[in-house]
Amino acid sequence: MQEIENFLVQKEIRPTAMRLLIYKFMAQKSVASSLNELEQAFEKSERTTLYRTLKTFEKKAIVHRIDDGTGIAKFALCEDTCNCELGTDLHLHFHCTRCNETQCLTEQKIPHVILPKGFKATDANLVVKGICNKCPSC
Amino acid sequence: MQEIENFLVQKEIRPTAMRLLIYKFMAQKSVASSLNELEQAFEKSERTTLYRTLKTFEKKAIVHRIDDGTGIAKFALCEDTCNCELGTDLHLHFHCTRCNETQCLTEQKIPHVILPKGFKATDANLVVKGICNKCPSC
DNA sequence: AAAGACGTGCAACTCTTGTGCATTAACAGG
DNA sequence: CCTGTTAATGCACAAGAGTTGCACGTCTTT
Ligand SMILES: [Mn+2]
Ligand SMILES: [Mn+2]
Ligand SMILES: [Zn+2]
Ligand SMILES: [Zn+2]
Numbered sequence: 001m002q003e004i005e006n007f008l009v010q011k012e013i014r015p016t017a018m019r020l021l022i023y024k025f026m027a028q029k030s031v032a033s034s035l036n037e038l039e040q041a042f043e044k045s046e047r048t049t050l051y052r053t054l055k056t057f058e059k060k061a062i063v064h065r066i067d068d069g070t071g072i073a074k075f076a077l078c079e080d081t082c083n084c085e086l087g088t089d090l091h092l093h094f095h096c097t098r099c100n101e102t103q104c105l106t107e108q109k110i111p112h113v114i115l116p117k118g119f120k121a122t123d124a125n126l127v128v129k130g131i132c133n134k135c136p137s138c
Numbered sequence: 139m140q141e142i143e144n145f146l147v148q149k150e151i152r153p154t155a156m157r158l159l160i161y162k163f164m165a166q167k168s169v170a171s172s173l174n175e176l177e178q179a180f181e182k183s184e185r186t187t188l189y190r191t192l193k194t195f196e197k198k199a200i201v202h203r204i205d206d207g208t209g210i211a212k213f214a215l216c217e218d219t220c221n222c223e224l225g226t227d228l229h230l231h232f233h234c235t236r237c238n239e240t241q242c243l244t245e246q247k248i249p250h251v252i253l254p255k256g257f258k259a260t261d262a263n264l265v266v267k268g269i270c271n272k273c274p275s276c
Numbered sequence: 277a278a279a280g281a282c283g284t285g286c287a288a289c290t291c292t293t294g295t296g297c298a299t300t301a302a303c304a305g306g
Numbered sequence: 307c308c309t310g311t312t313a314a315t316g317c318a319c320a321a322g323a324g325t326t327g328c329a330c331g332t333c334t335t336t
Pocket of ligand 2 (some may be wrong): 202204214229230231241242243
């Protein structure tokens, strides 16, 4: 917990109680979290606080927002080395249609695609859907 | 217009006036359409009608829904040959952050990615963001 | 300790999408 | 062409996620 506090301070984020708890919660999970999940995990806290905490974390680049196509935004901690740069950092995300969880596949970078003339890419999002490694597939 | 009517009938869709107009509208555009755009293009019609028309078209597989990450669903006509099969049909979508339009790049198929052990892919969505070929890039 | 900056809780709101139900239009069979 | 059945449309309303304004509380700095 002290480590988390140091980390937040180093990132210029005030280490309030809620922020420490939220960071810890997300760090212990191997899958991405939605605002609703945080709401259920921290029933004592307000949705707005959780919402703004995620916003702050996102702005300070310690979490990244994941759009997995479900219409519900998910958030996951960033890698230490991540700069979210196209071609080097952008990894794909996997959404399991069975357990409904979304996770980062940080080793799987988004493949480079050749665009038609006149198109310039600055960002990309690749979501693969299917059955994850924790769900029996048959 | 007669052609469109024949096409809809062949697809087991009643060729009502609105459906013909909506299909024609989408066929003339090179970019995907949102419900809002249809609403503005057909102010005489009801939002619900447009909404359900898109639903019908989607169910009959003559349009496909595009999730470009803007939070607003877009729709575009399917290719004649499209079966929406993973690995052969799934193309990428390009969202221009300048003109805010989304379009199908039907020639650019989603590259095959190797997933970690235990993951099984059934679907994929790749959205590339940047500047399109109709927007000046500098 | 005082002042200022920042975080939190509450309420209300926006925007998109979706649904129930009555009315109207299209189609098929005579 | 008329009629009954089925499907499409129009209207009202609602669910859900995301977002903002404002008052109040807490922390930091001087
Ligand atoms: Mn990720
Ligand atoms: Mn497409
Ligand atoms: Zn799973
Ligand atoms: Zn453009």
